[in-house]
Amino acid sequence: MTQPQVETSRTAERERADVGLCAxxxxxxxxxxxxxxxxxxxxxxxxxxxxxxxxxxxxxxALRRMVERTVGAHLAYVEQLYTxxxxxRDPQRRALTIAYLALVRREIAPARHRSQWLPCYxxxxxxxxxxxxxxxxxxxxxxALRSWAKDDxxxxxxxxxxxxxxxxxxxxxxxxxxxxxLYEVGLVDExxxxxxxxxxxxxxxxxxxxxxxxxxxHRRIVATALxxxxxxxxxxxxxxxxLPSEFTxxxxxxxxxxxxxxxLHTPNFRRLVSAAGxxxxxxxxxxxxxxPAELFRFRGDVLRERPTPGVGLPGAR
Amino acid sequence: MTQPQVETSRTAERERADVGLCAxxxxxxxxxxxxxxxxxxxxxxxxxxxxxxxxxxxxxxALRRMVERTVGAHLAYVEQLYTxxxxxRDPQRRALTIAYLALVRREIAPARHRSQWLPCYxxxxxxxxxxxxxxxxxxxxxxALRSWAKDDxxxxxxxxxxxxxxxxxxxxxxxxxxxxxLYEVGLVDExxxxxxxxxxxxxxxxxxxxxxxxxxxHRRIVATALxxxxxxxxxxxxxxxxLPSEFTxxxxxxxxxxxxxxxLHTPNFRRLVSAAGxxxxxxxxxxxxxxPAELFRFRGDVLRERPTPGVGLPGAR
DNA sequence: ACAAAAGTGTTTCGACTACACCCATGG
DNA sequence: CCATGGGTGTAGTCGAAACACTTTTGT
Numbered sequence: 001m002t003q004p005q006v007e008t009s010r011t012a013e014r015e016r017a018d019v020g021l022c023a024x025x026x027x028x029x030x031x032x033x034x035x036x037x038x039x040x041x042x043x044x045x046x047x048x049x050x051x052x053x054x055x056x057x058x059x060x061x062a063l064r065r066m067v068e069r070t071v072g073a074h075l076a077y078v079e080q081l082y083t084x085x086x087x088x089r090d091p092q093r094r095a096l097t098i099a100y101l102a103l104v105r106r107e108i109a110p111a112r113h114r115s116q117w118l119p120c121y122x123x124x125x126x127x128x129x130x131x132x133x134x135x136x137x138x139x140x141x142x143x144a145l146r147s148w149a150k151d152d153x154x155x156x157x158x159x160x161x162x163x164x165x166x167x168x169x170x171x172x173x174x175x176x177x178x179x180x181x182l183y184e185v186g187l188v189d190e191x192x193x194x195x196x197x198x199x200x201x202x203x204x205x206x207x208x209x210x211x212x213x214x215x216x217x218h219r220r221i222v223a224t225a226l227x228x229x230x231x232x233x234x235x236x237x238x239x240x241x242x243l244p245s246e247f248t249x250x251x252x253x254x255x256x257x258x259x260x261x262x263x264l265h266t267p268n269f270r271r272l273v274s275a276a277g278x279x280x281x282x283x284x285x286x287x288x289x290x291x292p293a294e295l296f297r298f299r300g301d302v303l304r305e306r307p308t309p310g311v312g313l314p315g316a317r
Numbered sequence: 318m319t320q321p322q323v324e325t326s327r328t329a330e331r332e333r334a335d336v337g338l339c340a341x342x343x344x345x346x347x348x349x350x351x352x353x354x355x356x357x358x359x360x361x362x363x364x365x366x367x368x369x370x371x372x373x374x375x376x377x378x379a380l381r382r383m384v385e386r387t388v389g390a391h392l393a394y395v396e397q398l399y400t401x402x403x404x405x406r407d408p409q410r411r412a413l414t415i416a417y418l419a420l421v422r423r424e425i426a427p428a429r430h431r432s433q434w435l436p437c438y439x440x441x442x443x444x445x446x447x448x449x450x451x452x453x454x455x456x457x458x459x460x461a462l463r464s465w466a467k468d469d470x471x472x473x474x475x476x477x478x479x480x481x482x483x484x485x486x487x488x489x490x491x492x493x494x495x496x497x498x499l500y501e502v503g504l505v506d507e508x509x510x511x512x513x514x515x516x517x518x519x520x521x522x523x524x525x526x527x528x529x530x531x532x533x534x535h536r537r538i539v540a541t542a543l544x545x546x547x548x549x550x551x552x553x554x555x556x557x558x559x560l561p562s563e564f565t566x567x568x569x570x571x572x573x574x575x576x577x578x579x580x581l582h583t584p585n586f587r588r589l590v591s592a593a594g595x596x597x598x599x600x601x602x603x604x605x606x607x608x609p610a611e612l613f614r615f616r617g618d619v620l621r622e623r624p625t626p627g628v629g630l631p632g633a634r
Numbered sequence: 635a636c637a638a639a640a641g642t643g644t645t646t647c648g649a650c651t652a653c654a655c656c657c658a659t660g661g
Numbered sequence: 662c663c664a665t666g667g668g669t670g671t672a673g674t675c676g677a678a679a680c681a682c683t684t685t686t687g688t
Contacts, residue, residue: 287686588669604659607660608658644679
């Protein structure tokens, strides 16, 4: 589609602003979800980013080419995440970035330049329940939240809902809400850094800095991406974008667990996945430590049969 | 948050582009979902739009003030929808618009200027199943789709999934996918208009123009909004943003039905809503044609109790 | 043999559906 | 008394959760 008409009244209203693209490239290796990070000029970690190239007719195309330029990876699955425009304000310009989520097969995605794969749970250690409840929640986060909410019941309610306290259930989707709350409370390094840059007081006297910080608001963008993937798992077959064409059910399960951040009941997982018609056997087998595993492939026909074909996490009720 | 540091490498990469905001204001009156539309200079219908005001620190704040300026309405619920950047390309500039969804109580939202409330199902007549299956689907849409997909099975599959044909179920959430398919097939007026502006052939020789057209790609933006609302109904208590503080269960049901586009089983709806703890009785009553109806209010505590408090449409399985 | 990993059967539970029915008011 | 809209009881169905158990390989 092109601009249908010279819309003077409209373009006149518009301001010029700095606009860029950025992409959260998400892959899983050795049961760890990882995000592609580049070292920026100041030694910070940034996700892939760049300008909108004018030759591309759609934003998605511009994004794909930006990523190919920047990190040399070809992207399979891409979706728009969110547009961030709160930061980077100064009298002359506003810095906008249109963030995308991209899922990649780690085998196909070579990291170039000064890039590295950064484990997501180094960024958000409190999000990984696979080896039990992360100890930092009860040791560091809960006490800090309690003292932050001491005099305001609304803060208490928010803390309870976001971190699943006082009877509320832990909701795996609320990755962003948790990061943002920790930022507000001053438990992540970016909060201190941004306060210093503004010349403000620290939001809290705490010396706690949970998880690895990133440049600008990139950790917030990655949190948005992780939350989005967790949500999408249950109603769209996005996991298969991160698997080879043939895979075992354990591979699939461990991948889902890595993204969801908790373990699943193996026998039920197998049945749910096959009963949903998501996969079909290829007839091939693969040797393992024990009994050889059957290889499966994604069954494209589910798309026609079910409105919401996904792996259905327990918390999705 | 402010820009933490002068990121020369980054800002240098950025291009200047025209960026604006727009808002889909959605309300329901007399069981009809309606969107606020303004007449533009050329007699077309446009949703509320404007520039990003530099004094606002967040995009959401900029949007709220833009809407207050433009149509004089104060917004309760607001969320970012999507950033559209495919249209309006020319060698000099790219026109970007960050679209927001806003839900309003029609009593509180006075329309000012040259604005009007436009019934959504005039834009998308094929989306309203409350009085039975819209006749246009089988009379106009299906034949056109079939002839469009005649020689390409992938087109056939896409048509089947999007419009629930050949055994696929109609998915109320796929509002945008349906509009986009109709655009591609050439069954909406915008397709013809945009092709003419490009100097291209019409995408189809058909003279069919389903639904009322809007300026630019605004109908596509409204489709995105309607799809988002339908999705959100089932897992967030967004409907209550469009109701007065006290309401009857019928009011609630008719509102949900208006948005979802199909009718619900009344006895079950009542129970699901109360069993979910979404509402509590106020003790007041309201005279009706028959037995007086009990008045209810939204019960805020659900937020603590359930991770996904929504009204749960049948198709959400 | 036994550890390790894959894979199956069966019961229980709870959410949603469908259908039949009762209640309170106005004309 | 009967039409209209409000409201309840109850049995059936389906998918998911939990638990116990079998199969096939490598060492």
